Structures are given as C-alpha cells and as structure tokens.
Amino acid sequence: MRMIALRVGRGLLVILLVTxxxxxxxxxxxxxxxxxxxxxxxxxxxxxxxxxxxxxxxxIWEQYLTWxxxxxxxxxxxxxxxxxxxxxxxxxxxxxxxxxxxxxxxxAVVVATIFAILSASFPxxxxxxxxxxxxxxLLSAPGFVAGPIFIFVxxxxxxxxxxxxxxxxxxxxxxxxxxxxxxxxxxxxxEIAALHRLLRxxxxxxxxxxxILAARARGMGRAYVMFRHAFRPSSFSLITVLAINxxxxxxxxVIVEVLFSLPGVGGLLVTSITTRDIPMVLGVVTFIAIIxxxxxxxxxxxYGVLDPRVRRPVAR
Amino acid sequence: MFNRKQRFALAxxxxxxxxxxxxxxxxxxxxxxxxxxxxxxxxxxxxxTLTALLLSEPRNLDPHGLQNNNRAQALVGxxxxxxxxTADPDSAELIPSLAESLTTSDxxxxxxxxxxxxxxxxxxxxxxxxxxxxxxxxxxxxxxxSNGLQDxxxxxxxxxxDDVTLEFTLERETPRFGARITLSPLNWIASPxxxxxxxxxxxxxxxxxxxxxLDNWTRGGTLSLLRNDDYALDAAHLDGIDVQFVADTNxxxxxxxxxxxxxxxxxxxxxxxxxEEAGLQVVEMPISGGQLLAMNQTAxxxxxxxxxxxxxxxxxxxxxxxxxxxxxGTLATYLFSDDHPLFNDVALTEYDPxxxxxxxxxxxxxxxxxxxxxxxxxxxxxxxxxxxxxxSSYDNxxxxxxxxxxxxxxRVLGQKQYQTTIAATSFQEPDTALPRAYLGGAPRNSxxxxxxxxxxxxxxxxxxxxxxxxxxxxxxxxxxFAELAVGIYYQREPLVAVASDxxxxxxxxxxxxxxPDTLWLAE
Numbered sequence: 001m002r003m004i005a006l007r008v009g010r011g012l013l014v015i016l017l018v019t020x021x022x023x024x025x026x027x028x029x030x031x032x033x034x035x036x037x038x039x040x041x042x043x044x045x046x047x048x049x050x051x052x053x054x055x056x057x058x059x060i061w062e063q064y065l066t067w068x069x070x071x072x073x074x075x076x077x078x079x080x081x082x083x084x085x086x087x088x089x090x091x092x093x094x095x096x097x098x099x100x101x102x103x104x105x106x107x108a109v110v111v112a113t114i115f116a117i118l119s120a121s122f123p124x125x126x127x128x129x130x131x132x133x134x135x136x137x138l139l140s141a142p143g144f145v146a147g148p149i150f151i152f153v154x155x156x157x158x159x160x161x162x163x164x165x166x167x168x169x170x171x172x173x174x175x176x177x178x179x180x181x182x183x184x185x186x187x188x189x190x191e192i193a194a195l196h197r198l199l200r201x202x203x204x205x206x207x208x209x210x211x212i213l214a215a216r217a218r219g220m221g222r223a224y225v226m227f228r229h230a231f232r233p234s235s236f237s238l239i240t241v242l243a244i245n246x247x248x249x250x251x252x253x254v255i256v257e258v259l260f261s262l263p264g265v266g267g268l269l270v271t272s273i274t275t276r277d278i279p280m281v282l283g284v285v286t287f288i289a290i291i292x293x294x295x296x297x298x299x300x301x302x303y304g305v306l307d308p309r310v311r312r313p314v315a316r
Numbered sequence: 317m318f319n320r321k322q323r324f325a326l327a328x329x330x331x332x333x334x335x336x337x338x339x340x341x342x343x344x345x346x347x348x349x350x351x352x353x354x355x356x357x358x359x360x361x362x363x364x365t366l367t368a369l370l371l372s373e374p375r376n377l378d379p380h381g382l383q384n385n386n387r388a389q390a391l392v393g394x395x396x397x398x399x400x401x402t403a404d405p406d407s408a409e410l411i412p413s414l415a416e417s418l419t420t421s422d423x424x425x426x427x428x429x430x431x432x433x434x435x436x437x438x439x440x441x442x443x444x445x446x447x448x449x450x451x452x453x454x455x456x457x458x459x460x461x462s463n464g465l466q467d468x469x470x471x472x473x474x475x476x477x478d479d480v481t482l483e484f485t486l487e488r489e490t491p492r493f494g495a496r497i498t499l500s501p502l503n504w505i506a507s508p509x510x511x512x513x514x515x516x517x518x519x520x521x522x523x524x525x526x527x528x529x530l531d532n533w534t535r536g537g538t539l540s541l542l543r544n545d546d547y548a549l550d551a552a553h554l555d556g557i558d559v560q561f562v563a564d565t566n567x568x569x570x571x572x573x574x575x576x577x578x579x580x581x582x583x584x585x586x587x588x589x590x591x592e593e594a595g596l597q598v599v600e601m602p603i604s605g606g607q608l609l610a611m612n613q614t615a616x617x618x619x620x621x622x623x624x625x626x627x628x629x630x631x632x633x634x635x636x637x638x639x640x641x642x643x644x645g646t647l648a649t650y651l652f653s654d655d656h657p658l659f660n661d662v663a664l665t666e667y668d669p670x671x672x673x674x675x676x677x678x679x680x681x682x683x684x685x686x687x688x689x690x691x692x693x694x695x696x697x698x699x700x701x702x703x704x705x706x707x708s709s710y711d712n713x714x715x716x717x718x719x720x721x722x723x724x725x726x727r728v729l730g731q732k733q734y735q736t737t738i739a740a741t742s743f744q745e746p747d748t749a750l751p752r753a754y755l756g757g758a759p760r761n762s763x764x765x766x767x768x769x770x771x772x773x774x775x776x777x778x779x780x781x782x783x784x785x786x787x788x789x790x791x792x793x794x795x796x797f798a799e800l801a802v803g804i805y806y807q808r809e810p811l812v813a814v815a816s817d818x819x820x821x822x823x824x825x826x827x828x829x830x831x832p833d834t835l836w837l838a839e
Contacts, residue, residue: 035726038461043759044731046458081375082535083515093536151567155574163570164562166537261562263536275375276723 007300011293015286016068022285023064026278032056033080033276054080056278067282076286077279081272086283090265094287097264099169100256101249103180104187105242111188112195117226119196120203131196138193143256147186154182164261183260187253191245198241202234236303243299247292355597356820356838364837365556366819369568369580373535373561376515377522379504380455380462386581386601386811386828392559395541395832397504397524398549400429400448401497402825405602407657408744410494411825414443414505414525414548416480423781424491431480435548437507439523445482449474450508452484455501466752466759467496489779495745498826527552527833536561541832553821553836572596572816578837579815581828585645585807591814601811601828603742604656605749606648608803609703610739612732614764616684622675623686624801626713627736628665630672632706633806639702641807648805651746651794658746658787662794664805673710680712687714691734693722699738729762739763742809742827746790747778754802763803770796 034050051057055066070077076086115135119128141149155163161182167175206212207230215225254266261267265284272280374382374389382393400415410418416430435443452471455464462468470493473485486493497503510523522530525548528541539559543552560577562568565587571577573594582588592598611618611627618624637645652659679686692700700717707715720728728734739762743749751774752758756766773796777789797803811828821834 029721031721031724031727033723035730036723038458038726043458047726049459050461083376083519084535089535092534151570156570159574162576163574164567165560165571165576259564259567261560261564261567263534267536271373274721274723 003300004297007297008293011290011297014293015289018289019068019071019282019286020064022282023067023278024060026273026276026281027060029276031276033278036275037080063278067279071282071286076283079272079277079280081275081277081280086279089268089280090283090287093263093265093268095169096166096262097250097253097257097266099176099180100183100187100253100262100264101246103184104191104249104253105246107184107188108191108195109242112192112199115192115196116199116203117231119200120207120230121222121226123204132200135193135196138189139197141189143186143190143253144259146189147183147256147259150182150185164259166260166262179260183253183256183262186256186259187249194241194245195238199234199238202237203230206230206234239299239302243295244292247288247295250288250291250295355815355817355822356836359820359838360553360834360836361820361838362553362836363555364839365558366554366579366835366837367558367560367577369560369562369571369577371561371563371565371581371583373539376519377530377533378511378515378518379451379501379506379524380460380464382501382504383463384498384500384503384826384829386813386824386830387583390827390829391557391581391832392539392541393501393504394526394829395528395557396522396526396530397506398526398547399498399503399825399831400431400505401494401503402823402829402831403495403498403744405744405824406655408495410498418494418497420491420493424486424489424493424779426483426485427493428477429482429484431482432548433480435525436546437510437523437525438529438544438546439507439510439521441507441509441523442479443505443507443525444479445476446479447505447508448482449476450511451505452502454511462501464500464502467500467502467748469759470496488775490747491779491781492745492747495748495826498829499748528557531556547833550833552833554832557832557835569594569596569814572814575816577816578819579813579822579830579835581830582812582814583810585641585810588810588812588814589642589644591812595817597815597817597819597822599813599815599822599824601813601824602653602655603744603809603811603827604652604746605740605742606805606808607738607740607742608648608805609736610729610734610763610803611736611801612734612762612764613766613802614732615735617679617686617688618735620679620684621801622679623684626672626675626679626686627688627707628801628804629668629675630707630710630713631665631703631804631806632667632669633665633804634667635706636702636806639705640698645807645810648808651790651797651805653808657783658790660787660791660794662791662798664794664798665801666798669710676710676712685712685714687716689716689718689735691718691720691728691737693720693725693738695722696738703736730759732762732764739803740809742811744826750774750790750793751778754797765800765802767796767800770800770802 034047038046038050055063078085115131119131122128151163154161162179166179169176212225212230215229254270257264257266258270269284368391370389371387379393379397382389384390384393399413401413402411404411414432414435416432418427418429420427437443452468454460455462455468458465470486470490471484472487475483477483507523510518510521527544527547529544531540531542533539541557543555545551565584568580569587569591572580588598611624613619633647637643637647649663650661651664676686690700690703697719704715704717707713728737741749741753752760754761754765754770755774756771773789773793777786777793780786780789813822813830815822818838820836820838823831823834
C-alpha cells in the first residue's frame with residue numbers, strides 16, 4: 001500500500017509538470033485561437049479584445065492555476081474552438097483509441113512472441129537471421145509508411161478492406177473489425193520489431209542460465225522449458241516496454257488516426273494544437289499523462305507478480 | 317526554356333517530392349483500370365444516401381463560421397440553410413433560390429431583396445426579411461468573427477419593408493453586390509430564434525430552411541443529413557448525405573476509387589489528373605484569377621518595386637507548375653480565363669531572367685541585396701521549396717523558407733506578418749474578389765497595395781454596367797497590376813468536384829460551392 005501511495009504521489013507530480021510544460025510551450029507557439037476564431041479579417045484590436053475575454057491576456061502561471069483549480073475538481077473546461085466540454089470530447093474518443101491500441105498491441109505481442117521464441121530456439125540459424133532481417137524492415141516502417149502500404153495492398157489493389165472511416169464496435173462488431181484492422185496493423189508493425197528483438201535477446205540470455213541447463217538435464221522438453229521456465233524471467237523488459245508503448249498508444253496513435261480519419265484522441269490532439277485550443281490541449285495532455293502513470297503503476301505491480309523476490313522487503 | 321541550373325534543380329526537387337510523397341501521406345493510389353466516365357447517362361433518380369468527403373470539419377454549424385467555398389464546408393451550409401441565390405457557373409449571373417430577386421434602381425447603391433412568399437424554417441418560425449436583417453447585422457459585428465464580415469461591412473443601412481422585402485444601402489456603388497452574397501455566409505439564413513439559443517443548442521439543432529436537416533453529428537466521425545421534405549423548392553433527390561472529414565487528399569481519392577465514398581472536393585491539379593486517370597468523374601468550376609505568390613508591400617524588401625519585379629521576372633512559372641503540379645496545373649497568365657466575357661490579353665507577369673538579374677544587381681549596388689523569407693503553410697511546403705529552388709540560380713538573391721500552421725493565417729495574411737507567401741484571389745465575378753484583395757485599405761488586402769490608379773480601375777470596373785466599360789476598366793487594372801508587380805499568379809485555383817460515375821447532378825456556384833439539391837445517385 002505504501003508503495004502504491006508513493007507511486008501515485010509521484011504520478012501526480014508528473015502530471016503537474018507535464019501539463020505546466022505543455023501550457024508554457026503553447027504560449028511560445030505563434031498564432032492564437034483568437035485569430036483563428038475571428039478569421040483573417042480580424043484587426044489586432046479585435047484579436048486583443050477576444051483574447052482578453054478568453055483570459056489569454058493574463059500571465060501564464062495565473063491561467064494555468066485557474067485551469068488547475070478546475071481540473072482538480074473534475075472540470076477540464078470548455079473548448080475554445082468547438083464550445084464543447086473538454087472532458088466530454090475526450091471521453092467520446094477514448095473507445096476508438098483504446099480499441100486501436102489494444103488490437104495493435106495484441107497483434108504485436110502475439111507475433112513478436114512467436115518470432116522471439118523461434119529465434120531464441122534456433123539462434124543464429126537461417127530462420128533466426130531471416131526473422132532479424134524482417135524485424136529490421138518492420139522497424140524502419142513507422143505508421144505513416146506502413147499505413148499507406150497496407151491501404152494500397154489491402155484496400156486499393158485487393159479491395160478487401162475499407163480505405164478509411166470508422167464504425168463503432170457497439171454499432172456493428174463485424175464492420176468495426178473491418179475498419180479497425182488496417183490501422184491496428186499499421187500500429188503493430190513497429191511494435192512487432194521492437195518487441196521481437198527485446199524478447200529474443202532476453203530469452204537467449206535466460207536460456208544460457210544454469211537453471212535452464214539443469215531443467216534440460218532432468219529431462220524436461222525444450223518447449224516445456226521455454227514456456228514454463230525461460231519465458232517468465234525473460235519478460236521483464238518486454239513488460240516495461242509494453243507499458244510505455246501502451247501508454248503512448250492509448251493517448252492516441254496520432255499519425256495513424258489522422259491517416260485513416262479515425263475519431264480518436266490522437267486526432268483530437270492534432271486538431272486542438274493546430275487551432276491553439278488551449279483547454280483541449282491541456283485536457284488531452286492530462287489524459288495521456290494519467291494513462292502513463294497508471295501503466296507504470298501496473299508494471300510495478302506486475303513485477304511483483306512475475307518475480308516474488310520483488311515483493312519481499314530487502315534484508316538489512 | 318530552362319537553364320542548366322534550373323534543370324538540375326527541377327530534377328532534384330521532383331525526385332525529392334516523389335520520395336517525400338512516398339514517405340508521407342498515402343502516396344499515389346493505383347489507378348483502377350476503368351474507363352473514364354462522365355457520370356450516369358440517365359436520371360435523375362430519387363433515393364439513396366450520398367457519402368461526401370470534405371477537407372475539414374467545421375467547429376460548429378453556425379452559418380457565420382462556415383466558409384462558402386470549395387475547400388470548406390459549403391456543402392453543409394447549402395444543405396442546412398439553402399441559398400438566397402446561386403450563380404450560373406459560366407456567366408456568374410445571379411440565379412434566385414430562396415430569394416426571388418435582388419434589384420437596384422440607382423446603379424448599385426440601394427438594393428431591394430425580395431424573398432419568396434411563405435417561407436418558414438424547420439422550427440416553424442418565419443423565414444422573412446427580418447431574419448435576413450438579423451443575420452446580416454450579426455455578420456457586421458467584428459466580435460462575432462463572421463466570415464461575412466467584409467461583405468456585410470459594405471451595408472450601411474437596412475430596412476425591413478415587409479415580410480418578404482428588405483431594402484439596404486451600400487457605402488459605395490456595387491452593382492453586382494449579389495455576387496458577394498453568393499461568396500459568403502450572407503447566403504445562408506438560419507432561424508434567428510434557434511441561433512440566439514447559443515452555439516451548443518444550435519449545433520444540436522441547426523435550424524434552417526434548406527433541402528436537408530441534421531440527423532446526427534459525431535465529431536470526428538460522420539455528419540449525417542436527411543432530406544427535408546418540407547423544403548420550399550423542389551425536394552432534393554437524395555434521401556440523405558453522410559459527410560465525413562478527411563484531411564489527406566490522396567485518401568479522399570482512394571476512398572472514391574474503392575467505392576467507399578461518392579464525391580469529394582479537390583484543390584490540387586496533380587490529384588485531379590490522377591482522378592481522371594482513375595476513371596473518376598471530374599467536374600471543374602470555371603474560374604478566373606487564381607493562386608498567387610503575395611509580396612508584402614508594407615515592409616522590406618518588397619516595399620521596393622524593383623524587388624517585386626525581380627521576382628516576377630525571375631520565376632519560371634512553367635517550371636514552377638512542373639514541380640508543384642507535375643505539370644498538370646492551369647497557368648494563370650492572364651487575369652481572366654479564356655472564355656470569360658471580360659478576358660484581356662495583358663500578361664500579369666513575364667519571365668525574363670536577364671531583367672531579373674539586372675534588378676537584383678541594381679538592388680545589391682544600392683546596398684540592398686535581396687533576401688527573402690517565404691512563409692508557407694503546413695501541407696504547402698512544396699510551393700516554398702519550388703520557389704527557393706527556381707530562384708537559387710540568381711546572384712544577389714537568397715531565399716529562406718518558414719513553415720507555419722494554418723492557425724496563423726490571421727497573423728500572416730491579416731496582420732501582414734510575412735515577406736512573401738501563398739494567397740488566392742479566384743472569382744467568377746471580379747467585382748467582389750478583386751476589390752476585396754487589392755483595394756487600398758481593404759481588410760483583406762493582404763499584399764498592402766495602395767495605388768490610386770489601381771483603385772480607380774477597380775472602382776470603375778465595379779461601377780460599370782456595360783461589358784465594354786468593364787472590360788476596359790479591368791484591362792487598366794491588369795496593366796497596372798503587372799507594372800506594380802503586385803503579385804505573381806502561378807495557377808488557376810483548382811475548384812474541382814471528383815465523383816464516382818454513380819453521381820449525377822453535380823453543380824457548383826461562385827467559388828466551387830457544391831449544390832446538394834441537384835445531386836443524385838444512379839442505382
């Protein structure tokens with residue numbers, strides 16, 4: 001409990017720091033939402049008047065404090081651009097980003113695990129070298145490269161899947177899957193490569209340990225040894241990286257969401273930064289920071305499950 | 317045609333553009349191997365839901381926040397609110413719609429707008445002259461940020477004569493004020509009762525008198541419209557329209573090519589050519605003027621006419637077109653398109669590299685070697701890069717590129733915080749767009765030109781009623797524009813609707829504003 005409380009306290013500090021830095025960075029970016037709202041015919045006087053009405057003429061620390069007081073009470077404010085409550089806008093988009101992240105990570109973990117086990121089982125074999133080469137290719141294919149390739153192959157040439165758009169899962173699960181698979185694959189591509197390499201290295205290291213040799217000497221099969229003995233201690237790095245990546249993806253895979261025109265959190269962040277919609281940017285940044293904090297807490301707790309030694313207090 | 321340095325630059329930039337287009341966005345879609353079709357052969361057909369893809373989602377459904385042009389949400393505005401007028405795409409002649417007539421008896425200072433009898437909004441409240449006065453007054457208040465501010469700003473007085481008649485007076489003679497209505501949100505009249513309820517309530521229930529009503533709007537998702545069976549004019553053919561917002565132009569084209577959407581608006585000549593190759597239906601709005609490289613005359617270096625003339629003479633616009641449009645763009649050598657009734661053959665710029673170098677040397681000798689910052693907007697970087705590359709062969713000239721967000725348009729163009737940048741002045745009817753852009757002191761005069769001779773030509777062209785007089789005035793304008801090197805028109809603006817061959821009844825007015833009532837889908 002003490003550990004959890006400590007982690008939560010640190011997490012709150014992180015959120016404070018991240019949101020403050022975001023607010024400062026927004027103030028440094030040129031352009032103002034007032035200019036966007038009033039259009040190119042606005043005079044400097046009009047812009048200044050609107051900025052005063054929106055409270056944008058106050059010192060940054062004062063604006064941030066006002067926002068913080070509201071945020072602590074659960075009020076993330078109203079979008080200056082759409083006039084919609086910020087919290088509602090974000091909540092409406094969470095299911096899309098969560099689904100994409102979950103699908104992308106699931107695909108990545110399954111494929112990367114299979115690749116890593118094959119690689120670690122036959123290190124330096126032609127199969128291992130082929131999988132490493134494939135990983136290198138996938139690593140150099142970020143979302144904005146993989147996405148167009150998938151669109152070209154699966155949507156345009158083969159016509160199997162739609163080019164863009166979204167149907168909510170609650171509306172039609174089958175149609176939802178058709179719209180979600182290409183963006184999820186685009187997200188998964190780089191994740192597969194990174195996770196494969198990480199897990200392969202850790203598995204090869206673990207398979208070289210004495211206790212593995214002892215297990216094999218006692219007659220246990222390779223597959224049994226791999227899954228029962230080697231996989232668990234090799235997964236710490238994987239879990240750590242997964243947590244960071246899940247946090248990143250839950251905040252919205254920005255490029256993929258924009259490319260496929262998906263109504264997720266990432267797309268909302270892009271729009272709100274472009275329009276200098278300060279309350280919305282702060283709201284989305286807060287949401288992403290909270291996700292990161294939660295995921296890090298989950299990782300710390302998972303360590304304790306995976307390795308009981310972590311749970312025991314250190315002997316003095 | 318091109319010197320050695322320019323050929324190398326052209327090849328390098330083209331290769332870079334190809335490479336970058338493969339890495340960013342979606343890259344080129346593979347054209348499907350269907351024959352080109354011009355749309356359905358028989359029709360119209362009633363029924364069906366059309367899927368339309370637009371560039372950007374509106375921030376709300378207030379008609380004052382929508383822009384009445386090809387790039388923005390004109391389709392949504394026309395669908396929800398109908399139109400007071402549309403315009404003939406070739407002659408720009410005003411066509412009555414929900415309004416019956418717009419007449420002037422004193423050459424264009426006082427007007428009488430007459431609405432059709434018995435119009436009502438979908439909430440049952442009357443669509444009358446008072447409603448028009450409400451919206452045009454609302455547009456006049458700068459605090460409301462209406463896109464109709466400049467056009468409504470010409471109105472100095474309004475008087476509701478009766479339910480269907482509004483008289484209004486302009487600050488100066490503008491015989492063709494009707495064209496300004498069709499270019500702006502002044503054309504869209506919402507229910508004042510609903511509008512006064514505030515943005516949130518209005519977005520949930522945007523009450524107009526158009527051929528469609530709002531069914532549902534999921535932000536970031538689909539904006540669904542249903543046919544308004546109580547529409548005062550002929551009912552729309554379609555049962556509904558689903559509007560989705562897709563920023564990537566290639567993706568919009570991919571969606572059409574794969575049948576995921578029916579129609580979209582395109583603002584890129586290269587993409588238009590690919591649409592044609594893919595066998596899609598391409599409908600272009602005849603337009604004059606175009607997109608130009610604006611040069612800020614209110615500050616150095618372009619407050620010096622020699623600097624402007626140097627660039628105007630130095631830039632090879634054919635090479636420019638090759639780089640930014642793969643050669644597919646329509647050059648804007650003259651102010652008016654070939655078939656415009658006011659066409660004149662005064663070339664707005666003349667490529668003369670020797671003269672350009674002379675001017676640059678002259679500036680350098682005066683201690684003012686030309687150093688230019690090209691401000692380009694996100695997504696239009698290739699324009700700045702082409703500009704920089706094609707001018708790199710000249711001595712005493714350096715070009716830097718600054719990329720800014722579209723959120724800074726107001727700062728850049730409105731407050732003239734740039735040296736040279738991209739702008740657009742396209743029109744069917746010159747009386748609206750040209751004074752807006754070039755009349756001394758006009759709010760949208762983003763180049764800062766203030767020349768008595770240019771102003772005189774503009775005013776004469778606006779006030780004239782006979783074609784010959786207008787032609788003469790705009791010829792003077794073209795000549796003076798070229799003398800002053802006010803800007804460099806590099807292409808006609810692509811105002812293009814691209815659709816599958818199932819879509820019929822594609823009509824646009826003014827600046828490519830798509831008319832929804834005439835659209836239909838073949839079975």
